[in-house]
Amino acid sequence: MDKTIRAVAKEHHREIIWNVPNLLSFFRIAAIPVVVACLFSAGPLASFLAALFFSLASLTDLLDGYIARQQKSETMVGKLLDPLADKLLINSVLIMLIPLGRIPAWIVVLIVGREVVVTGLRGIASLEGLVIAASRWGKAKMVSQSLALIGLMLHYKYLGIDFHLLGTLILWVALVITLWSGFDYFNKFYRAHQKKGIQAG
Numbered sequence: 001m002d003k004t005i006r007a008v009a010k011e012h013h014r015e016i017i018w019n020v021p022n023l024l025s026f027f028r029i030a031a032i033p034v035v036v037a038c039l040f041s042a043g044p045l046a047s048f049l050a051a052l053f054f055s056l057a058s059l060t061d062l063l064d065g066y067i068a069r070q071q072k073s074e075t076m077v078g079k080l081l082d083p084l085a086d087k088l089l090i091n092s093v094l095i096m097l098i099p100l101g102r103i104p105a106w107i108v109v110l111i112v113g114r115e116v117v118v119t120g121l122r123g124i125a126s127l128e129g130l131v132i133a134a135s136r137w138g139k140a141k142m143v144s145q146s147l148a149l150i151g152l153m154l155h156y157k158y159l160g161i162d163f164h165l166l167g168t169l170i171l172w173v174a175l176v177i178t179l180w181s182g183f184d185y186f187n188k189f190y191r192a193h194q195k196k197g198i199q200a201g
Contacts, residue, residue: 021082026061028085031057032092039096050093051153057089058146086142087115093149099112100166102152107175111145121189135188137181138195144174 031053046084077148091112112144151167 018083021027027103028057028060028089032089035170036087036092036096039093039100042100042155047153047155051150054089054093054146055150056151056167058150061086062143063194086121090142090145090149091115093153097152102167102172107171110175111178114178118182118185121185125189125192135181137177137184141174141177142168144177148174149177155163 001028035050035053035057038046040046046178092109094103094108098105098108148167148171151163154163154167156163
């Protein structure tokens, strides 16, 4: 009887981890070395392939959240894996574009630094039991960064469109949204911390 219960529990645990939304997140992580490998070359074909694989991986970010909500299959593993896959994919491309001369290093430092600071705040908030509501700025940050990176990866002109210029313009918008969303999260964290202190007092 105990063996049967353990087998059922093990199978249920496996289903939770290997559900469709989590598989899409794993796909996003698996796509990173492919995109990075393409960005070792600055040629038009390699740039196009990098942008293509990155675009496909980014689309899974929209799909996994939608499927999880529709199927009511949101899990703790998924809540950890989804943002982790996003950050790994975005940050990997940001770093690879520096030696290609397509993005200033200081912008990468600001964007990656923002992620490190907010991740640290989330860890502190979790330890203190603080609940901080998700902001619409977070999704706007992800979308704008992805669009900017696609343009910067394409880099060359296609159909008369200067994708490097387009990507650079969107990057500036993404930078503003990224920094603002970081400030917004810090402000919410501070207010939640103050509220908890008042209630405890």
